[in-house]
Amino acid sequence: MTDTTSSASANRPEGAERLSEERRDAMRGEPPFAEAPSDDSRLVRALKEAAITAGLVALLTVFFFLFRTDIAVGGLALTLDPALWIIAVAIAFVGRFLLTYFVFAGEKPTIGGWKKVASTAARWPIGKALGIVLLAIAFTLPFLLAIFLPSQNRYLLDLAILILTYVMLGWGLNIVVGLAGLLDLGYVAFYAVGAYSFALLATNFDLGFWVCLPMAGLFAALWGIVLGFPVLRLRGDYLAIVTLAFGEIIRVVLLNWSDFTGGPNGLLGIPKPTLFGLEFSRGEGSFSDFFGLDYSSTQRFVFLYYIILALALLTNFVTMRMRKLPVGRAWEALREDEIACRSLGINTVNVKLTAFATGAMFGGFAGSFFATRQGFISPESFTFIESAIILAIVVLGGLGSQLGVAIAAVVMIGGIELLRNLTFLQAIFGAGFDPTQYRMLIFGLAMVLIMVWKPRGLVSTRSPSAVYKEKKAIGGDLVAQGEGH
């Protein structure tokens, strides 16, 4: 075969090879289907595009802005709100016109296209410094808050605890999705298993938080194995749907098995954690009594804050150490190329199972912390949206990047919380404007925009744990991570 081609090329006229090479170059990648350049002037073109966009927006929103269905006396009634619709269409028209006329002035923007591979410049020192600064802030946060913002101390501490819970969940899921490349859409199931096993153990057997915590983690890991064993042979997307289904099954069972789980009413009276037997309450034998301090309800929050900080750092520490162990190396190898792994004699099912179980265990820890913080749990806290938020944190943070996950958790959870407080918008849109309604709307939109803006996540450069010869940072675009098969 090679002989014929070489002899054929020998017969070719001069320059043919160069031509074919050029052609090959031109055909590399998907050819752009650029529309034929129109003769219209810029203004006309901008007007045309604006008209098209406005028409589309009009079509999209006609049944949502113009018509509004309301429940009336005799069934449903239709109310018209033409003003809103016309404003939306006008905004679309003007916005698109300005964009086309001024921003995309020259040629049409190339969408997708070939982006430059992330530079191989060492960005890690920045990351490391940032990590240390964040860590320092995290350690001293309760004191910083007490000094600088004493009035909102409780609220901000509570928010910090919430964010750290999500950081921990993100780090836990990062093991499964970011390191092992297994797409898990039902991570909240393990969170729920952890929370419920702690709550049930604590209320039925009168055990404390510190005894139940490892047990809850073990239970969650066990569930991870039980679930993972049959499904981990599946390809990535099947795994995704089975994990999603499993998350739903757990929630439905928790909701309906009333004798055991309390059903939709949930479980009440979950004990608070103690510091070596010292309770955070008023009176004899309490923390404040023992140390001779004045009782303050903030003490409990500070304690909870340090518990979740320790748990989150434990997750991080274990992940970082695991990445240096053979099994961690195998996770990363598995993510990059499963076939190569199998060829090299790695038992992929076992490796996947350990990743799944480890991730589940940390989910379980986070779950029992959640239960003890709330003092009350119900199936409502474990819906699919939670899984989606955790996955979004992991992916937006940059898969496999510990720092990125932490930043993403702060941005996303803090952002949601910020949106709750946008009451000043009422001054603009009138008193009937309820900003909490728009919270998740903006959240969803932000997820889309951040992803489109930075598809590789906020921290998109990361170094593999094992390197051959010299250490290089891998541009995210080069890695086929998250393939899961």
Next chain:
Amino acid sequence: MEYFLQQLINGVTLGSIYGLIAIGYTMVYGIIGMINFAHGEIFMIGSFIALAVFLALAALGITFLPIVLLLMVIVAMICTAAWGWTIERVAYRPLRGSFRLAPLITAIGMSIFLQNFVQVTQGARVKPLPPQIQGGITLMDSPNGIVVQLSYIQIIIIAMTIVLMTAFSLIISKTSLGRQQRACEQDRKMASLLGVNVDRTISLTFVMGAALAAVAGMMFLLYYGVIDFYIGFIAGVKAFTAAVLGGIGSLPGAMLGGLAIGLIETFWQGYFSVEYKDVAAFSILAIVLIFLPSGLLGRPEVEKV
């Protein structure tokens, strides 16, 4: 026996609706290999548009049912298809060629956005619609009082599903658009080299899937008579389950999977318990996938190195 027959009819009706939604999942998955999580929301939007059209027509005084239904279907299909196109354009196309999880996250984001968009603009309360198509054919009337009835709305749903399925199978297998879609499914780069406009083909796939979901949404509205902004999630998950069960990427598989999920759910509900019908459907999915890893009609994946 009578009870069984009645459950069978109900199951097939429900399965038809799932099947129509599942086609959207399976086509999109086949062509660009992503789970379009927002597809369930597309279905929900379709049913809301159908409801608004119905009320608008009623306000205009048009009550002749065939015309009302026809207009509902047409307007819902057009508007929902526009939503499908826009979502693809805004959330998925910029990420084409990116790694696999990126469009999945935008899809989840879109899904959250659409749910809340509808909640904000249309209100969070459940919208009831009194049954519009009443009556039916009594198939069996046993002396012990159990009546097997095939209602007209069920006939319409099943017939419409068959018609749409046939039409779309023909589009996929006979027209040049279908040929382009199949080409893109096999090898996008090669297809584009051979002159297939890949972006346009993918957009049209989303448009087709959304149009079918709109029909499913409208039929859901007519059949159950109750919609809210949250119906998209559970229906979407079930339909995706159906698509996976039938073998993702396969059109007849989606229909078969839809029927299977509909029947499992209905029979479980009829014979065991209402609460655990979702558990039953998902468990069957897990069991099938363990023994038939590529679904009922899916082609086994060939691993290339």
